[in-house]
Amino acid sequence: MDAHAHASDPARQMRAVVGSQLIFLTLFLLPLLGLLFPAHLSKIVIGDGLLLGIVAVLLRTRLFSTDHKVIGVQFLITSLVMLFIGGSLAMLIRLQLGWPQHVKYAQGWPHQAFLVLEKILPGGFPSGGGIMDAGFYNMLFTMHGSIMIFFAIIPLLVGVFGNYLIPLKIGAGDMAFPKLNAISYWLMPPAIAIVCAGFFMQSGAAAAGWTAYAPLSTTLGPGQVCWIVGVIVLGVSSIMGAVNYLTTIINLRAPGMSFFRLPLAIWALFITAVMVLLATPVLASALILLLLDTTLHTSFFLPAGMVIDGVAQAHSGGQVLLWQHLFWFYSHPAVYIMILPAMGIASEILPVFARKPLFGYRSMVYAIMGIAGLGFLVWAHHMFASGMNPTLGTSFMASTMVIALPSAIKTFNWLGTLWRGSIRLTTPMLHALAFVSMFVIGGLTGIFAAASPVDLYLHDTYFIVGHLHYVLFGGSLFGIFAGITFWFPKMFGRMLNETLGKIHWALTLIFFNAVMFPMFILGIAGMPRRIYDYTSYAHLAHVGGLNRMMSLAAFCLGAAQFIFIVNFFWNLCFGKKAEDNPWQANTLEWATTSPPPHGNFPTPLTVYHGPYEYSVPGRTDDWLPQHMKA
Amino acid sequence: MFSGLKTQDARLETEGRNIRHESCVLSLGSLFCVTALLVWLIAPRSVWAAEPPVRIWLPEGITTTSPAIDHLFYLILWITGGVFFLVQATLLIFLVRYRQRPGRVAAYTHGSSLAEIIWTVIPAIILVFLAFRSQHVWSSVRGTPPPEDLRIEVTAQQFAWNIHYPGPDQLLGRTDPTLVDEATNPIGLDHQDPHAADDLVTVNQLHLPVDKIVLINLRSKDVIHSFFVPQFRMKLDAVPGLTGHLWVKATKSGAYEIVCAELCGLGHYRMRGFLVVEPDAAFQAWWTQMVKEQG
Numbered sequence: 001m002d003a004h005a006h007a008s009d010p011a012r013q014m015r016a017v018v019g020s021q022l023i024f025l026t027l028f029l030l031p032l033l034g035l036l037f038p039a040h041l042s043k044i045v046i047g048d049g050l051l052l053g054i055v056a057v058l059l060r061t062r063l064f065s066t067d068h069k070v071i072g073v074q075f076l077i078t079s080l081v082m083l084f085i086g087g088s089l090a091m092l093i094r095l096q097l098g099w100p101q102h103v104k105y106a107q108g109w110p111h112q113a114f115l116v117l118e119k120i121l122p123g124g125f126p127s128g129g130g131i132m133d134a135g136f137y138n139m140l141f142t143m144h145g146s147i148m149i150f151f152a153i154i155p156l157l158v159g160v161f162g163n164y165l166i167p168l169k170i171g172a173g174d175m176a177f178p179k180l181n182a183i184s185y186w187l188m189p190p191a192i193a194i195v196c197a198g199f200f201m202q203s204g205a206a207a208a209g210w211t212a213y214a215p216l217s218t219t220l221g222p223g224q225v226c227w228i229v230g231v232i233v234l235g236v237s238s239i240m241g242a243v244n245y246l247t248t249i250i251n252l253r254a255p256g257m258s259f260f261r262l263p264l265a266i267w268a269l270f271i272t273a274v275m276v277l278l279a280t281p282v283l284a285s286a287l288i289l290l291l292l293d294t295t296l297h298t299s300f301f302l303p304a305g306m307v308i309d310g311v312a313q314a315h316s317g318g319q320v321l322l323w324q325h326l327f328w329f330y331s332h333p334a335v336y337i338m339i340l341p342a343m344g345i346a347s348e349i350l351p352v353f354a355r356k357p358l359f360g361y362r363s364m365v366y367a368i369m370g371i372a373g374l375g376f377l378v379w380a381h382h383m384f385a386s387g388m389n390p391t392l393g394t395s396f397m398a399s400t401m402v403i404a405l406p407s408a409i410k411t412f413n414w415l416g417t418l419w420r421g422s423i424r425l426t427t428p429m430l431h432a433l434a435f436v437s438m439f440v441i442g443g444l445t446g447i448f449a450a451a452s453p454v455d456l457y458l459h460d461t462y463f464i465v466g467h468l469h470y471v472l473f474g475g476s477l478f479g480i481f482a483g484i485t486f487w488f489p490k491m492f493g494r495m496l497n498e499t500l501g502k503i504h505w506a507l508t509l510i511f512f513n514a515v516m517f518p519m520f521i522l523g524i525a526g527m528p529r530r531i532y533d534y535t536s537y538a539h540l541a542h543v544g545g546l547n548r549m550m551s552l553a554a555f556c557l558g559a560a561q562f563i564f565i566v567n568f569f570w571n572l573c574f575g576k577k578a579e580d581n582p583w584q585a586n587t588l589e590w591a592t593t594s595p596p597p598h599g600n601f602p603t604p605l606t607v608y609h610g611p612y613e614y615s616v617p618g619r620t621d622d623w624l625p626q627h628m629k630a
Numbered sequence: 631m632f633s634g635l636k637t638q639d640a641r642l643e644t645e646g647r648n649i650r651h652e653s654c655v656l657s658l659g660s661l662f663c664v665t666a667l668l669v670w671l672i673a674p675r676s677v678w679a680a681e682p683p684v685r686i687w688l689p690e691g692i693t694t695t696s697p698a699i700d701h702l703f704y705l706i707l708w709i710t711g712g713v714f715f716l717v718q719a720t721l722l723i724f725l726v727r728y729r730q731r732p733g734r735v736a737a738y739t740h741g742s743s744l745a746e747i748i749w750t751v752i753p754a755i756i757l758v759f760l761a762f763r764s765q766h767v768w769s770s771v772r773g774t775p776p777p778e779d780l781r782i783e784v785t786a787q788q789f790a791w792n793i794h795y796p797g798p799d800q801l802l803g804r805t806d807p808t809l810v811d812e813a814t815n816p817i818g819l820d821h822q823d824p825h826a827a828d829d830l831v832t833v834n835q836l837h838l839p840v841d842k843i844v845l846i847n848l849r850s851k852d853v854i855h856s857f858f859v860p861q862f863r864m865k866l867d868a869v870p871g872l873t874g875h876l877w878v879k880a881t882k883s884g885a886y887e888i889v890c891a892e893l894c895g896l897g898h899y900r901m902r903g904f905l906v907v908e909p910d911a912a913f914q915a916w917w918t919q920m921v922k923e924q925g
């Protein structure tokens with residue numbers, strides 16, 4: 001084969017994109033080595049910066065593309081790497097929670113693990129002897145939460161699937177604004193760098209939780225400032241992406257692709273983009289005010305009369321609860337930004353493998369709209385115990401009860417889709433089913449939290465940590481696994497290994513539940529969240545064993561993810577060649593080659609049907625692609 | 631039922647590798663519940679230190695309002711538990727019943743308005759019912775407090791609870807942040823104020839008389855903390871710049887703990903207060919003793 005043929009083979013190109021992206025990210029994250037060799041930090045950073053510059057020039061055609069598929073894959077690789085980093089932080093959190101008193105029993109592998117960690121991260125163990133610092137623990141869960149939400153789940157759902165699927169599924173050649181799209185990706189690495197820079201500072205990384213409640217967040221120093229700036233940058237990136245998605249979906253649909261013929265994944269991404277556009281500017285403004293309070297000592301969130309460490313503060317006129325209202329005005333919609341695309345993915349995959357039209361297409365669309373609309377009216381349910389006026393609590397309790405309804409409707413419609421189908425349990429299908437099953441637990445536990453008097457007890461306990469992991473890991477992440485395994489053949493022109501995929505799915509599901517379900521028991525027992533050592537509390541005397549079991553399960557959960565990594569990269573290079581439409585699905589992305597060429601569709605397509613015409617009576621094939629006349 | 635499945639499985643043996651593979655995954659899926667249960671039952675016993683057995687339900691409630699909250703909790707648990715089993719069982723049954731088999735053709739249907747109306751209306755009724763129940767309990771817990779027998783002030787700070795008792799005049803002395811001295815006057819009590827003369831300030835020691843309505847004014851000096859006594863089923867944030875109000879009528883004497891439930895910095899995990907609920911006479915005796923000690 002000559003060089004020209006190589007360059008024009010899309011599958012090869014995609015592999016090259018992944019390779020260049022990995023080289024870039026490795027160099028980009030290399031300064032983290034500075035944590036191991038603090039003395040050589042400046043040498044590492046300068047050398048690495050030079051290398052990064054050279055690589056960026058050499059690989060420029062691979063790195064800087066405006067093709068939506070390349071940008072989608074770049075988002076994919078970057079956020080999978082961040083998922084890995086966020087997951088590693090979770091392992092450290094679990095180590096501490098499993099063995100908070102390990103020094104007392106100074107033998108056994110957990111103690112050894114602490115000692116090894118001390119060698120790797122001496123900054124986190126200032127007092128030696130393998131004792132983790134409480135402040136370091138606060139940084140761990142803060143960075144874990146922030147990385148997972150801002151750099152893993154949101155970019156995976158919105159960045160990856162938004163970019164990759166929108167043009168392909170609506171029959172367009174690319175995004176409406178390809179350059180804006182590229183910028184929205186290239187803002188992400190700087191945002192990551194800024195947020196993580198805190199690890200190199202004397203006072204450490206951000207440590208006020210992913211919610212960054214004022215006034216604590218204004219007292220923490222430069223690491224927290226980095227966090228604020230980084231999240232603002234990421235917000236800008238999200239807004240750019242959202243504008244692009246909306247314009248593309250409204251303007252670039254193929255002929256015949258009316259709104260009510262859009263696949264649900266596109267509907268979900270469309271409504272998500274609306275939410276991003278309306279909510280993210282509020283977060284950005286709030287963050288700017290917080291930044292001013294922190295750096296210029298303004299008083300937006302800081303009231304008169306504060307005495308910190310014995311020193312009377314000169315602030316006056318600020319409102320502490322204002323931060324929470326602004327933050328949750330963004331972040332409650334944000335939790336739906338983190339689930340709607342996953343719901344869309346599940347709605348895409350279930351019909352394909354049940355070989356049956358989606359049950360209640362229109363009510364699924366209206367349910368998404370309902371969730372989005374109501375999602376803006378429930379934010380203060382995070383503040384039942386905040387001391388806000390109890391009457392406000394009543395109205396937010398009522399609106400929160402209402403928002404559970406569209407989620408229930410969606411669940412029943414998914415079950416309806418399976419009813420009388422002909423179900424094939426492929427890896428993507430298993431992940432989509434796990435999504436449904438786990439989301440149900442997440443949603444139902446939300447009702448406990450919605451009942452305001454019960455939330456007075458459960459708020460800020462592990463019950464809430466359980467709830468949010470069932471929606472974000474059980475829901476969003478299983479949705480992401482479903483999406484990746486489903487579209488991998490399209491993205492890279494290769495098939496994943498089904499056996500490895502199923503083993504990964506089974507282990508993930510088992511260990512996920514073994515880690516997260518006991519959290520409800522801990523919460524009911526009254527164990528507060530964000531706590532470094534619970535052993536001194538009398539009412540928690542019985543939870544140590546449970547915590548150790550959860551930690552062991554968490555380590556197994558982490559280990560199981562290597563199966564996914566192997567499956568992904570091995571088959572990217574050596575997997576069986578994928579057909580254009582390996583799952584025999586209807587939507588337009590399957591009407592072009594795997595992977596699609598630049599410009600996606602060699603000839604423009606016209607759409608004649610809705611997206612879920614499976615098992616249409618009187619046909620020999622049990623699928624009817626959107627672009628084919630019956 | 632299981633033997634039926636088994637013969638069916640045996641029949642499938644002959645029907646191609648593909649399907650065998652999938653039914654094997656199916657059994658894996660149902661194994662999952664069992665495994666999770668086993669892991670959960672066995673693992674907690676592998677402890678180093680002797681620990682009390684795992685308690686699954688709520689700790690005991692000791693206020694007049696806690697039974698209503700517990701009742702609501704268990705009501706929601708029954709309802710959501712029922713929905714949980716219904717949905718998961720339906721899912722599993724569908725996966726087994728409607729799995730791909732040779733000759734099986736999926737039904738061609740886009741939905742059913744009747745079914746959708748039913749499964750919209752029923753959850754709606756349940757949710758409205760829960761909203762009314764919640765509102766009822768909420769107003770009894772967080773609504774206008776009943777007239778109190780004792781009013782105290784709790785001022786949270788990094789990382790301690792300052793408890794301020796009014797003394798026999800039942801009036802709390804004035805406080806002023808500029809008078810704060812961390813060693814001698816943590817809440818900045820103004821000793822010029824006549825009401826302050828009989829006041830008592832303790833650190834992390836909260837004593838309450840049993841069967842008396844106590845109103846707690848909750849404040850914070852620095853960052854947000856949260857006053858949480860699990861046995862009260864109650865938690866309220868101590869917010870700088872605001873005064874929160876919280877009332878309790880404890881019905882059972884005993885020693886309990888105050889937990890800080892809002893991340894407040896390095897020492898958040900050890901911001902623990904001690905709560906003693908005791909008969910009025912014992913409470914008075916403790917109070918007199920403390921006043922004497924503080925001179």
Ligand code: HEM
Pocket residue numbers: 211335336338339381382400401403404407442443444446447449450451455458459460464467468471472475476
């Ligand atoms: C059935 C619908 C849902 C209801 C009724 C519900 C209700 C609630 C309530 C009342 C809280 C506040 C609890 C507290 O802090 O005391 C909460 C917390 C939370 N919920 Fe949900 N929720 C629902 C679905 C979701 C979904 C779909 C997601 C995300 C994909 C989600 C993510 C979260 C997160 C991340 C938190 C914790 C935030 C924090 O404090 O860090 N929830 N939920």
Ligand SMILES: [Cu+2]
Pocket residue numbers: 331332335378379381382
């Ligand atoms: Cu919320």
Ligand SMILES: [Cu+2]
Pocket residue numbers: 854855856890891892893894895897898899901
């Ligand atoms: Cu605290």
